[in-house]
Amino acid sequence: MLALSLLPAPAARAQDAAYPAKTTTIVVPFAPGGVTDALARIIAEPLAEQLGKPFVIENKGGAGMIVGALAVSKAQPDGYTLLMATNGTLAINSTLYKALPYTPLKDLVPVSLVGALPFVLLINPELPFKDLRQLIAYAKQQPGKLNFASGGVGSSGHMFGELLQSKAGFKMTHVAYRGNVPALTDTVAGHVQMIFSDIGSATNLVQAGKLKAIAVTTAERFAGTPDIPTMAEAGVPGYEAESWQMLALPAGVPLPIQEKLNIEANKAIATPAVRDRFLKLGVTPRGTGALSELAAFNRAEIDRWGAVVRDAGIAGVE
Numbered sequence: 001m002l003a004l005s006l007l008p009a010p011a012a013r014a015q016d017a018a019y020p021a022k023t024t025t026i027v028v029p030f031a032p033g034g035v036t037d038a039l040a041r042i043i044a045e046p047l048a049e050q051l052g053k054p055f056v057i058e059n060k061g062g063a064g065m066i067v068g069a070l071a072v073s074k075a076q077p078d079g080y081t082l083l084m085a086t087n088g089t090l091a092i093n094s095t096l097y098k099a100l101p102y103t104p105l106k107d108l109v110p111v112s113l114v115g116a117l118p119f120v121l122l123i124n125p126e127l128p129f130k131d132l133r134q135l136i137a138y139a140k141q142q143p144g145k146l147n148f149a150s151g152g153v154g155s156s157g158h159m160f161g162e163l164l165q166s167k168a169g170f171k172m173t174h175v176a177y178r179g180n181v182p183a184l185t186d187t188v189a190g191h192v193q194m195i196f197s198d199i200g201s202a203t204n205l206v207q208a209g210k211l212k213a214i215a216v217t218t219a220e221r222f223a224g225t226p227d228i229p230t231m232a233e234a235g236v237p238g239y240e241a242e243s244w245q246m247l248a249l250p251a252g253v254p255l256p257i258q259e260k261l262n263i264e265a266n267k268a269i270a271t272p273a274v275r276d277r278f279l280k281l282g283v284t285p286r287g288t289g290a291l292s293e294l295a296a297f298n299r300a301e302i303d304r305w306g307a308v309v310r311d312a313g314i315a316g317v318e
Contacts, residue, residue: 016256019079020053026082026247029068029089031061035200035281039114039245040084042277046268064154065089066101073107077252079261083108085248087156087305090298095306096154098316104302108248110294111258112265115283117243118222119160120202121231122211123194124187132214132234135194139170147173149183149192153314156243157183157196159305160217162312164196164231167239187211198243199225200282217241224279244286244301246294262291 026044028037037059044055060068069089075081083089090104102108121132129135139146150157153176165171175192177183180201187195188210195211199222205211215234216222218241231239247265249258268274269287278285289297309315 016254019257019260020051022080023054023056024080024082025056025058026084027068027072028057028059028084029061029065029086030059032059035117035198035283036084036086036245038281039278039283042274043114043247043265043268046271046274047264050264050268064093064097064152066093066097069093069108070102072248073102073250075250077250077254079249079253079257081250082111082261083248084114085110085246087244087301088154090246090248091301092154092156092159092305092309094302095309095315096317105295105298107251109251109253109258109291110246110248110298111261111291112247112269113286113289113294113297114245114247114265114269115278115286116218116245117156117198117200117283119156119196119217119241119243120199120206120225120228121160121164121194121196121214121217122187122202122206123214124190124192125209125212126190127193127212129214132231132236135214136168136170136235139168139172143171144173146194147175147192149175149177149187149195151180151183152176152178153317154309155180156198156241159308159312160196160241162308163241164236164239166308166311167236184211198282203282218284222282222284224282242284245283246298258291262294 026040028040030036040057047055060071065088069083072081072083093100094104148161158174180197183195184197186192206213213228215231216228217231221230266287269285275285
């Protein structure tokens with residue numbers, strides 16, 4: 001009996017070494033067409049070439065990314081189902097929802113930090129502010145009079161606005177929309193005064209003069225828009241935020257498969273062709289970090305954004 005109990009281990013190791021032996025699915029927790037969907041499709045191409053088997057995209061949008069994340073968390077832990085997660089999926093949702101049906105870092109394992117989206121604070125050009133310092137000075141004199149749009153409660157744009165209020169010591173009114181596109185549209189129309197948006201969605205509107213870019217949210221200026229200052233440079237020291245994408249697996253996937261995907265995904269992101277396509281989308285390529293480093297990063301992000309969610313008074317929504 002003892003001898004028989006030892007037999008499956010070599011077979012399991014051989015199976016892990018042969019991975020992938022069939023098509024792997026990357027689940028995107030959004031409808032087709034957005035930045036996260038585009039990044040998944042870009043990364044799927046070199047992964048298929050490097051590993052010799054197809055990587056296909058399956059869109060499972062809905063319920064604040066919960067539908068897709070839950071599906072992957074309950075998938076067979078064999079390495080053939082991946083999630084293109086976001087900071088919302090793996091960090092913000094942990095505190096935002098009262099009864100989240102999956103637990104990040106318990107039910108999902110991060111295997112590659114794919115990229116990060118710098119956001120930019122945009123204002124309607126009719127507003128009289130030349131820079132962020134003028135905007136903050138006015139906001140402190142007129143608490144709550146300024147408003148800002150976002151793609152929904154708990155979205156990155158919402159969280160980045162809450163972080164600005166906390167760091168700079170003033171209050172704005174948040175106006176939530178069902179998606180970033182209608183929020184941008186109403187900001188252009190002047191129905192709301194400002195918005196935090198990913199740079200890729202905002203560039204054409206800024207170039208056309210329909211919105212004015214005040215500052216980027218990242219610690220360093222974005223390579224694609226080097227003329228836009230950072231929030232710290234513009235007058236809010238210590239402000240740093242970005243929306244990130246992470247490839248994740250269901251918990252329980254054998255460690256050799258996790259490590260292989262970590263190495264191969266990071267290798268793919270490092271290629272000039274992939275990096276160039278990311279930058280054109282307004283995304284900073286990442287593709288660094290071992291598994292333990294990614295888990296530590298994820299834990300820190302859960303703690304960081306959990307504090308912002310609680311301070312905003314939106315923790316534990318149904």
